[in-house]
Amino acid sequence: MKCVIPQRYHRQLMGLRGSRVQLLSREHAVEIKFPDRASSGSASAELPIPEGTDPGKEKEDWKCDTIILTGREENCKTVEAILKKLVPVTVEVDVPYPIHRFIIGQRGSNIRKMMEDYNVR
Template sequence: MMEEYEVNIAVPPPEHQSDVIKITGLAVNLERAQAGILERVRELQAEQEDRALRGFKLIMSVDPKYHPKIIGRKGAVISQIRKDHDVNIQFPDKGDENQDMISITGYERNTESAKDAIMKIVADLEEMVSEDINLDHRVHARIIGGRGKAIRKIMEEFKVKLTHLAHAGGVVSH
């Protein structure tokens, strides 16, 4: 900056806690240098305000049993939410007291939209029910089909998840 305006700028050391900087040089250059410095100060203040706005933190409560589905396989679901809403999302650590608290950090409007996306997943999961169905073990192989083809077809057609519980002798739908 000094070379750009052909001036000398003296900034007091931090321990002096002074708000005054000294500019020396030709009068014609001082005004330009002062304007340049004030513009830079405005830019820095804007960056600082933006950092503060981007640091908005929203805490939401979600039953820990839903966390794995919100995170998704290899973190795919939560990564997409982070990307779509430009936020940072933190789940509680194992030892944390509040295992249901999820924190979302970013611009306030973005944290709200990310929260809505998470709540939509939770609402969809809460609509799911589980029911035990007792079936004669002799028909299990036919329901499952070769390489699981028949059971996959049922799951796709009816949008359910079927699991075989050998110890209970039944098939469970989710």
């Protein structure tokens, strides 16, 4: 089964030394194969849309973005859903300047605690 996730997120999906992928692989009896890393000039985010393709269509055929899942179909679908949920999301929040010091805390303690507790940057 193919799972298309932009290559720039693959490192985060793998975790430290592949720990997340190994855990998923063991728990769901699925082999997870990440593609070889594309050179920096050819990353999918920087590639132009190939001629003759619909710009709104997913980039299914882009090899550097395609993760191959091997195993039972229901297990592969479960792992695909988990991998897609692990893709980081950026949310911008406007906070008035006078409140910044309360969020940061003394010597950055509050902000570090939030980063650890909620796995955010």
